[in-house]
Amino acid sequence: MKRLPFLLFVILLAMCGVVGWLAFQEPAFNQAGIAHPEHPAMALGADGEARHRDVLGVGFAFAVLIVVFFVGLLFFALHRRGEAVPGKGTILFAAVLFLGAFVALFWTYSRFMEAPGAGGLFLGFPVPTAWMLYGVWGIPLLFILIYVARFNEWVFGAAEETEYTKLLERVRRARTGTQAPTQPSSPGASRPEQG
Amino acid sequence: MEELRNVVILSSVGLYLLVCIGVGLWALRRTKSTHDFFMAGRDLGIFVTGLAVFSSTLSGFGFVGGPGLVYRMGMSSIWMVVCSSIGFVLSFYLLGKRIRLMAELRDSVSLPDAVAARYRSESSRFLTAVAILLGVMGYLATQILAMATVLQDILRTSFGTISLEACVAISCAVLVFYCVTGGIIASVYTDVVQGLVMMVAAVLVLVAAVAAVDGGFAGMSRTILADDPEAMSPWGTLGIFGALSWYFVFALGGAGQPHVITKMMMNRRVSDARHILPVSVGAYAVSAMLWISIGLAMRALVLQGAHETLPNADAAAPQFLQTYAHPMLAGVVFAGLFAAIMSTADGFLNIGAAAAVHDIPRSFRGKPIANELLWARIATVVIAVIAALFALYSGENLVALLGAFGWGTFAAALVPTVAIGFNWKRATATAANVAIAASLLINFGTRLFGYSMPYGIDTGAVSLMVSLTLFFGISLASKPPAIDEDVAAVMDM
Numbered sequence: 001m002k003r004l005p006f007l008l009f010v011i012l013l014a015m016c017g018v019v020g021w022l023a024f025q026e027p028a029f030n031q032a033g034i035a036h037p038e039h040p041a042m043a044l045g046a047d048g049e050a051r052h053r054d055v056l057g058v059g060f061a062f063a064v065l066i067v068v069f070f071v072g073l074l075f076f077a078l079h080r081r082g083e084a085v086p087g088k089g090t091i092l093f094a095a096v097l098f099l100g101a102f103v104a105l106f107w108t109y110s111r112f113m114e115a116p117g118a119g120g121l122f123l124g125f126p127v128p129t130a131w132m133l134y135g136v137w138g139i140p141l142l143f144i145l146i147y148v149a150r151f152n153e154w155v156f157g158a159a160e161e162t163e164y165t166k167l168l169e170r171v172r173r174a175r176t177g178t179q180a181p182t183q184p185s186s187p188g189a190s191r192p193e194q195g
Numbered sequence: 196m197e198e199l200r201n202v203v204i205l206s207s208v209g210l211y212l213l214v215c216i217g218v219g220l221w222a223l224r225r226t227k228s229t230h231d232f233f234m235a236g237r238d239l240g241i242f243v244t245g246l247a248v249f250s251s252t253l254s255g256f257g258f259v260g261g262p263g264l265v266y267r268m269g270m271s272s273i274w275m276v277v278c279s280s281i282g283f284v285l286s287f288y289l290l291g292k293r294i295r296l297m298a299e300l301r302d303s304v305s306l307p308d309a310v311a312a313r314y315r316s317e318s319s320r321f322l323t324a325v326a327i328l329l330g331v332m333g334y335l336a337t338q339i340l341a342m343a344t345v346l347q348d349i350l351r352t353s354f355g356t357i358s359l360e361a362c363v364a365i366s367c368a369v370l371v372f373y374c375v376t377g378g379i380i381a382s383v384y385t386d387v388v389q390g391l392v393m394m395v396a397a398v399l400v401l402v403a404a405v406a407a408v409d410g411g412f413a414g415m416s417r418t419i420l421a422d423d424p425e426a427m428s429p430w431g432t433l434g435i436f437g438a439l440s441w442y443f444v445f446a447l448g449g450a451g452q453p454h455v456i457t458k459m460m461m462n463r464r465v466s467d468a469r470h471i472l473p474v475s476v477g478a479y480a481v482s483a484m485l486w487i488s489i490g491l492a493m494r495a496l497v498l499q500g501a502h503e504t505l506p507n508a509d510a511a512a513p514q515f516l517q518t519y520a521h522p523m524l525a526g527v528v529f530a531g532l533f534a535a536i537m538s539t540a541d542g543f544l545n546i547g548a549a550a551a552v553h554d555i556p557r558s559f560r561g562k563p564i565a566n567e568l569l570w571a572r573i574a575t576v577v578i579a580v581i582a583a584l585f586a587l588y589s590g591e592n593l594v595a596l597l598g599a600f601g602w603g604t605f606a607a608a609l610v611p612t613v614a615i616g617f618n619w620k621r622a623t624a625t626a627a628n629v630a631i632a633a634s635l636l637i638n639f640g641t642r643l644f645g646y647s648m649p650y651g652i653d654t655g656a657v658s659l660m661v662s663l664t665l666f667f668g669i670s671l672a673s674k675p676p677a678i679d680e681d682v683a684a685v686m687d688m
Contacts, residue, residue: 022436033651034432038504043432059436070285121417125412129270129428137277147288148472
């Protein structure tokens with residue numbers, strides 16, 4: 001856990017670095033779309049290869065950073081009291097699948113970009129778009145399944161509930177009495193405000 | 196039936212508004228204290244909290260702006276929907292347990308209350324309350340304007356043109372009535388009605404959209420692919436970085452929306468979070484079908500020449516309903532649209548009132564003001580009136596500016612401070628204050644000066660990245676802060 005905040009900080013710096021790098025690139029004419037010639041309220045993406053060929057790798061790296069950051073936050077949330085993160089293997093398995101959806105999306109898009117429209121449709125959508133709709137949306141449902149199935153073991157179990165109930169009673173007694181509710185957890189904490 | 200279209204729509208909307216008033220009157224009897232007014236007595240069940248969380252997340256923007264964005268940009272804006280699964284996961288993993296424990300432990304009635312307890316800092320409370328109040332004003336003004344514009348359109352056919360001011364007055368009167376009488380209790384129970392109406396509307400619209408275009412979604416895809424393959428690619432017309440930046444800010448930003456996370460403080464038992472998460476995600480997934488189906492159907496129909504080109508993208512949803520939906524369906528969807536707008540607006544009114552009468556005075560005085568419940572009701576009216584005046588007279592650009600400012604600002608200010616800070620004892624009050632200040636400066640500054648990011652990257656996403664980086668960097672570079680023993684114990688659980 002001690003290293004996780006540093007890792008998250010480094011990922012954030014890398015993400016800021018990607019945005020900074022993009023600011024110095026020569027953008028394609030259609031980098032963020034162009035106006036549709038016939039329908040004024042519509043935009044066109046136009047030539048996908050022209051706008052994405054040089055930045056597809058950076059785009060993939062950006063997506064990986066986002067996924068790793070999100071998964072890092074899940075570990076951050078599950079961590080308790082200096083113990084190892086519970087269910088690390090299960091979360092990592094779901095995370096690999098989640099990352100796999102992005103890999104498949106980028107792989108199929110690189111082929112779609114070279115031959116627009118080729119590859120047919122899957123459940124009503126072009127294959128890379130289907131990966132986005134069904135894979136990128138669908139795979140995180142595994143994290144929901146984990147949350148529901150393992151809530152008592154990994155999130156908030158009976159032992160913690162008992163501990164929390166005792167803490168709550170103590171705080172409530174202190175609040176209604178004259179005793180100060182709690183003590184700061186370190187000597188410097190008696191200052192009214194930190195920072 | 197077609198000749199009765201407008202009567203059906205008016206009746207549906209009228210019936211829906213009456214139900215809201217009824218819920219307000221019912222909730223009045225259950226609202227006896229500030230605690231009830233702001234926190235619903237922390238006694239909400241799984242289904243109620245789940246639907247309240249989902250319906251607060253999906254605002255009127257999802258029902259009107261969402262289909263409009265799909266019409267304009269193809270698949271780009273679908274990233275705002277696709278992110279919902281991991282977004283709800285992040286919100287519940289990071290906050291589902293923690294915020295509920297903290298709120299009960301310190302008897303918090305607002306998010307800034309919990310922030311002040313976590314950081315032992317009145318300045319953090321003050322800055323959080325200010326960020327909330329600024330965001331609320333902008334968001335609320337856009338919701339009121341949207342509600343009044345839709346009402347004006349509905350009334351035009353039967354009663355001729357009615358002034359926008361009158362429509363603002365009618366729609367605000369209902370909203371303010373149930374928010375003032377029943378506070379958050381009325382808000383969450385109307386959210387349940389509103390959430391159910393939105394889900395029914397979305398399923399019916401999906402069926403209508405698939406029937407309107409030959410070949411259903413495959414037919415829509417083929418038509419759009421023939422015109423512009425990139426529009427049907429996963430990135431849409433906006434491109435890879437614009438789409439991914441939306442994914443980032445809308446997924447993680449959900450954990451920073453005060454009107455949503457405040458609802459996570461209200462469930463009866465901590466362990467209810469385990470069931471609230473799937474209820475919220477399921478309800479959102481059903482309702483988001485409206486966003487996707489109308490936008491793609493209208494783009495395909497216009498490209499096929501089956502429908503005339505739209506004057507503006509936001510006309511996609513109203514024109515689809517007028518032309519392709521059965522009058523009964525149009526009635527349900529228009530009621531659903533009001534539901535979507537009001538379910539978000541009532542949450543804003545409640546947290547805005549809490550910031551104005553509870554948090555800001557308390558950050559200076561160190562104690563609550565007398566007659567807080569009465570003042571909360573007065574503040575609810577005052578905030579609604581100011582937002583309504585702001586919506587009517589400040590000019591469309593300023594309203595749009597502040598409306599767009601809302602989600603990104605909340606995300607950049609509150610994700611580090613609340614979602615990260617409540618899980619990380621090393622986080623300091625200084626880091627939280629800097630993150631909030633940076634989010635306000637970046638979001639307001641870039642929009643005020645009209646600066647846009649390269650490659651269509653969303654400003655809110657950059658603001659979130661920067662505020663998170665500052666938050667982690669400052670906290671890591673500082674000495675570990677002191678935390679109250681009870682708060683530390685909760686953070687260890």
